[in-house]
Amino acid sequence: MLEGLHSAAAGMAAQQQRLDAVANDLANANTTGYKHQRVGFRDLVYDQTGRSSAQGVRTGSGAAAVDAGRAFAQGTLQRTDRTLDVAIQGEGFLRVRLADGRDALTRDGGLHIDGNRRLTTSTGAIVQPAITVPEGVGEDQVSIGPDGTVLAAGNRIGRLDVVTVRSEAGLLSVGNNAFVTTAASGAAIAAPRATTLTQGALESSNTDMAEAMVSMIESQRAYQLTSKAISTADEMMGIANQVKR
Amino acid sequence: MDRGLYIAASGMLAEQIRQDQIANDLANASTPGYKADRTSQRSFNDLLLANSATGATVGPQSTAVQVDRIVTDFSGRPLRDTGEPLDFGISGDGFFAVQTAQGVRYTRNGQFALDTQGRLVTASGDPVLGPNNQPITANADGTVNPRLIGVFNVTNPVKQGDSLVSGTAAGAATGTVQSGMLESSGADPARSMVDMISSMRAFEAGQKVIQTIDETLGKAATQVGSVSS
Secondary structure, three states, rough: OOOHHHHHHHHHHHHHHHHHHHHHHHOOOOOOOOOOOOEEEEEEEEEEEOOEEEEOOOEOOOOOEEEEOOOOOOOEEOOOOOOOOOEEEEOOOEEEEEOOOEEEOOOOOOEEEEEOOOEEOOOOOOOOOOOOOOOOOOOHHEEEEEOOOEEEEEEEEEEEEEOOOOOHHHEEEEEEOOOEEOOOOOOOEEOOOEEEEEEEEEEEOOHHHHHHHHHHHHHHHHHHHHEEEEEEHHHHHHHHHHOOO | OOOHHHHHHHHHHHHHHHHHHHHHHHOOOOOOOOHHHEEEEEEOOEEEEEEEOOOOOOOOOOOOEEEEEEOOOOOOOOEEEEEOEEEEEEEOOOEEEEOOOOEEEOOOOOOOEEEEEEEEOOOOOEEEEOOOEOOOOOOOOOOHHHHHHHOEEEEEEEEOOOOOEEEEEEOOOOEEEOOOOEEEEOHHHHHHHHHHHHHHHHHHHHHHHHHHHHHHHHHHHHHHOEEEO
């Protein structure tokens, strides 16, 4: 009786999930290389309703949120003039190895030199293949070309490998600006030629503040409206209970 | 007389189903390409009452009410701009075709992605089909030409959940596909709220009818023929 209670609850849960995603997007409005989440919705199964309806009358059972991966639209480039900052323009990721040994992909190009003189990201993930900056070469003597070639005081010491995957939406976000490949994304392959690197710049987050705010308002109102369906169903059950006084 | 009890109860049951349908509409207020439902009720066959003494007809009397069918309004809704290259909306009539494990299904929810083979797929991973029922492959830069996506007329569409409808394709439709757009949900919160209130009040009226008949029966049982009063 009154399946609508559950349909409405499912709808509220879906809105809540979107709100969580929007909150995460807003919290990362200034995170280098952050890609905002794409949340969708779908309706749930339609079932034959109980008594007092003709055959073939079916009501739905609510809605669910769908994770459609990240939106990999390019974020705007921010000039930093730091020699170890590098922004990716176009499709692609830097290959890095995380502290736990997993290979990952990132668009956060704020690089550093670690204790072993290797290039790492700001979270300590080591750039793959490893690039070692010779002793005595300062940060400001490193130059990174549009194709990823890294020069230290004029000598070539390696190349930043820019890769991509067939299905970016299938990448799994593991935090620290890093993504790992999954069966749904496919293995890493070379990035298209059009992708270039820009030294002295960082890619800003692609969270669109205005859009996130609108999503937030819409979610909240939809949540509120759906909750009314629950209170109405509750009231109706109260009425039914009072049939016998 | 006590027939009224059952008629009122059937009305209350029908309102419950309507309430379920409204709750589903509200829950899908944000689902792209969702199509709103409307519950239609009809009375059971009328019964011709006759005066048992004289045989004169009294008139028809309804025996109950039931939910006859739930009608889905498949008309198009405005597209809203999302800026995502893999969001598609149909402006005008028609459906996207999707190859699912159960056969070809149709949808107006154009929130798509690419799979590992570079094909355009739905959020559940089912390939979206072109005009000749072939899967659609993305360009090297990850975009898809909206003109490659098939738009079909579907006769007798029936909602299946997961944003899909089943039905029979009947040739290409007149609608055009636009990228970076999603169709808004067909659920109209204002209408749903009004329907919800009227449904709840009809339910309440049914309860009052039952209570009144119960009171009448109670009087008949306790007061008619009582010597004391």
